[in-house]
Amino acid sequence: MARPKEAPGLIGELAAEFAGTLILILFGTAVVAQVVAGGIGDHDSIAWAWGLGVTLGIYVAGRASGAHLNPAVTVALAVFKGFEWRKVLPYALAQTAGAFLAAMLVRWNYDEVLSKVDPGHTIATQGVFSTLPGNGTLPVHEWGAFRDQVIGTAILLFLVLAVTDMNNTSPAANLAPFVIGLIVVAIGMAWGTNAGYAINPARDFGPRLASFLTGYETAWRDQYGNLYFWVPILGPLIGAVLGAGLYQALIARFLPSVEEPEPGTVPTEREAVK
Template sequence: MTDESIPVLFRGSRLKRRGGLWGECLAEFLGTFVLISFGDGVVAMAVAALPGSGRTQGPTTFFLGTGDWLLITWGWAFAVVFGVYIAGGVSGAHLNPAITLAFAIRRKFAWVKVLPYMASQLIGAFAGAALVLLVYISAINAFDTASKGAKVNGHTLASFSIFATFPAPYFNGNMWWPLIDQIVGTMFLVLIVVAVIDLRNTAVQSNLGPLIIGFAVAAIGISFGANAGYAINPARDLGPRLLAWIAGWGNLAVPGDGTWFSAYMWVPILGPLIGGIIGVLVYDLFIGDVLHARQLRALADGGGHAAERQEPVDARPPGPDTPERASR
């Protein structure tokens, strides 16, 4: 369909403003909204809706096997794919403050856009979680009512897991191991993202990049997810966490207190930001610089020593000035 065949909703100055940073922020908001709507939605299905609708052994029965975990990991993978396809052509679909920060440091993403992007991602995540709560409030309330054990304002830790993350009991409240888990998971995420979009490498063709990044999120969830819920995205955790706090989950959400953990909310914020930086640096050290050196060698072989004065090659694909692809 051509541009001429699609009528615009706004005209004049209002339309013109959408062609710049404002339009990119709208895309980040919508992409993250879709990401969280499907991502938190699949957790709501597994935890509350399937048990409450009589599709499991009981109204509070879930996670009896690895198949239940696969439902969640692939649900989040699809969420990433659709979010990136929706926003990618406008903003590059970062959908993740860790991606935005890493690209500002190593991929020439404008620093002036970092905070607006992050704010848009956070608001989009909050709105997506609010939609999930609206759709599944009856299932969540039924699940919490039927559940035994400790509750906060009538809500359980299990229903809180629909929205945000917490560490596994075997860490015994130690925050350092979950922090390392978040750093490692996000490192792999960003490492794969920058590899997928690097046209000097074996770049993904036919606009399949979002699908491959969705596979990456599934792989991280399958391989590292149980330790701390694989947030690997500060907005993905903080936005829904704030929604859960407002909606009545109390200190389970903010500051993140549970039976075996306390003040946990900083871990899925700081860990991914650190991991994203490490991921892009690792890629550039082991792969990016090698590809660049080979390009310089090829230029030198074909054009003499003057090639050594070439500017560094920009690995970003053509398009808007934020063409990177994003993640969970």
């Protein structure tokens, strides 16, 4: 009889976070490149591809690391769910590295069409990789986008905790990633106007860095010339803690207790039916 494998350890967890975020960003940035540069698809295809990217990334990383795929999720779990603080920075770095590599692959693969549509690699196609206030065209400035990112990420974490809380009516383990993907689709369809629903510092900073290193000189600024890269970093971090805190205050503390898995992990099928 085969011996059960031991827990993956920190290196295994970081590899899973890297790979899961890589998958997420491969789908997310590529669909925007296809719409913006190739003229194929629309806003709905962007929302669905981002949501499916989240689902697939969670299926990749869920068992090994909990599939945070987002530094804001990691911080919120450390604040409220007992996730180890010593792992927060390594998780965030692994997530950002996965996002960076994915964006580099998309930049390489879509180089011909991006260069055709936007030869100067300007802010016109910068949105393929990173977010802008008002999606680069609408009259929203950095503080309006910051407000939007706080709210959007608070919604994300409130719902993610609801879906993964074994004390609540969470879905079976194999459906949780799909439901979380639907949450991201819904946020994209309802909260995508003011700031492009980054709701994830790694999702924005990794691709933003990749675009800067491959010719997008305006990568750190918005269409008004203001430094903008900090908005989809700080806004989601604050919003995640607020959303998770609201869930704990309004829902979690009133629920009857059942045995829970390790903090920040996707529940197994056995745990889901307890």
